[in-house]
Amino acid sequence: MAVHRSKTSQRTSPETERLVADSISLAASGSQVEDRFWEERLRTRLLKLLKNHHQSVIDAALDQTFRINTVAFEVLADTAETLAESMSFEHEGTHWDALLIAMPIVAHTRYQIPSGPLPVSLIEASAGALQRAVAAEGTQFAIVPWLYSIDQMPHSHTQTRTLLETLANAAVSGGEMKLELRDMSETIAVLADPRFILAVIIAPHQQPIFRWQMDGPQRQERGVALAEWQSAMYDPLCQLLPGCEFELLLPEAYFTNCRLADKHVRPLSIRAAVNFLESTLGVLPAGLSCVVGAFGEEQADEYRISFSLKGSSEIIYGVIWPLYDRESVASDALNDVSDEESPIKRICDALHDAGVEDVFRHAVLFTPELCDDCGVPLFPDRQGEVVHAEMPEDSPSQQPLFH
Template sequence: MRRSSKAGSHKLSADSQRLATFAQAIVLASSRLEERGWESQLDALLQKLLRGDHQETIDAALDQLFGSDANAYDALMEAAEAASESAVIEHDDLLFDALLLAVPILAWTRFSIPSGPIPADMLMTLSAHLNAHLPAPNVKFAMAPTLFAIDQLPRSHVETWTVTQRLAQAALKGTVLRTPADVPETAPFLADTRYLLAVVVVPAGEPLLRWQATMQLSDRDDALTQWQAQAMPNIARLLPGCGIELLLPEAYYVACREGDRQIRPASIRAAVHFLIHTLAVDARDLQASIGSFGEDAGTGRADEYRIGFSVGDTSDVVYGVVWPLYGEEDEEDLSELATLPLQRLAAGEIPRPTPLEEITTLLREAGVVRVIRHADRFPMEFCDDCNAPLFPDPDADLVHAEMPEDIPQGATHFH
């Protein structure tokens, strides 16, 4: 996932320059063997920097590449994520591979979505369910005793590396981590993801996950089905009053991105449900204004959509939803109809909907019939006072979303 450049014009340190050079060399490699050689050097340097808590060195290289070499940026980001969510650990004179997993839980409610410590008996039950179906046989396994909100997860590669190391040691030694004492409070969104974190550890080179051991990809689907069936009653106890969907546990960064993607439709449905009940209006009375937003509003790609909700014919935005984009999720990049071969069209193959089309469909399915899609791309503007995102109103002005003053205050944050 890309981020904006912050320090691309600054002179790089020697290690930052080496990171950038290795990433560029991987992209330019003419053989898999050469590529693996560069990857080995990049991985070794990343491990040294992660152990030394030098996140700023990694960030500087990423910032430099962001604006100058998109392919090398992606290569370095992928390598940094892999180095922080996995590890080779020596224990009792043996080498072990460790992989940090995230378990996404989609939740939506009109009230609050809990997070925080997991009771010991619940942790044991959830660990047993997950361990029974996800890891390969004889894998050592450990789960963090916390239900995390997205803003309580590790924020940097160094923080992720630290969690991976601690959980891996807990798995090898058969101990349980303590719940962190300084977990920050989380904003009360109407729809949000919660995460369990776990690690799997195996002797170096052995399969980590069940479908690797069986070489049956169908075991992925079976693992998800079993996890959903067995864990749902326990997760429901952790998240009372919430609608819940459990996703497949996967490697940390992939699972987090998938959780972010999958919560987006629930965010729109939860917003409409909240507004019609809180404001005592019909969905047909709502008006949705959709705008695309990017760091470079003039020429750059969209980074997210923002949807501003108004009531009746007023231009006041009472609520807003942010729909982040990932990879190449821009309607200008996803317009497959123009490039889809005629024979595939004749066979009835339907192009994948663009994010804008998906948002519009979700709004109409929720009963919102008045939808304005602004053609201009907006800058990524936020409130100077509270840093909340600004949303488009029907007149294409960017405004702060404000509930009417006579409405009781509840969950008014934006996803």
């Protein structure tokens, strides 16, 4: 999901202090015996907060550990995510394990990426493909009949836990899931964005959930499962996503796949921007120039990529490349492309792959300014000013957005 960056908080509550202390203690543990002690204590505190919908306490603890102890932050973040997306429970004398999964569809288009209710045929196709390619023998599942945009997903740990419990109850009982899908937030129109189908898979306690966990002939490696999933879902999704090019990722745990989809869409957003400018202005990719700069308050939170016509200083379009929790850039390496894994190297590679040859990289950290009038992000020009991206006057007035 979105990057977690520390915010200045008010007075720390006792609940927050206890979460922080337990996370630091677990991070400092030197043995598995001690690990188990602190893990149980941390899980008990977090479960109580999740059940009582005290998200603000969890957020405050994440902010504090992010500032003072990055290892403790990772411990706390991973534990909170685990408890939000998975659970063990008993139903009619049987003990079950449940996992909330996301089935990402990373799409780009020149038109619009749909979201909203899923047709029955698509739900049936998803259930059949899950059963054949992904879910282990003996599992049951419940699929939400909705194609989610990122704006409509549960974003907090408490919201995610509530969805998990609702779907787990539906999966184990075969009953109707009680979800309010009519008042979903509107989807922002972007030309490169992930879509998600959400589901819960339940398995008898301590039994495999996925096929790659199984033994014997039923075992199926992740690569084989992905290929079968993509093959089974391609035609049904083509009917659901007309005019879109898309890539299917392997169904996996909710938070992991949300981050993975966000990362996969970043190079597609660059390609979608280049395709849009080519079709709208009739300019080939080689006729474009780009300026790339890092933006953030104290550290790089994102890169902003400005597009202009080659030979012109006017910024006509912009794309944002967000950074996530486990991505960081040193202040002296903001424009260093020597590291193959660095964000700036990936951005430049994506631009070159899209056919853009002229790329200028700034070495300074820009303040993430927005336009005072319309609130859109401002983008860097070659002189180091942040400006409003403006399409030429004779271009279509309806401008799409990019992820």
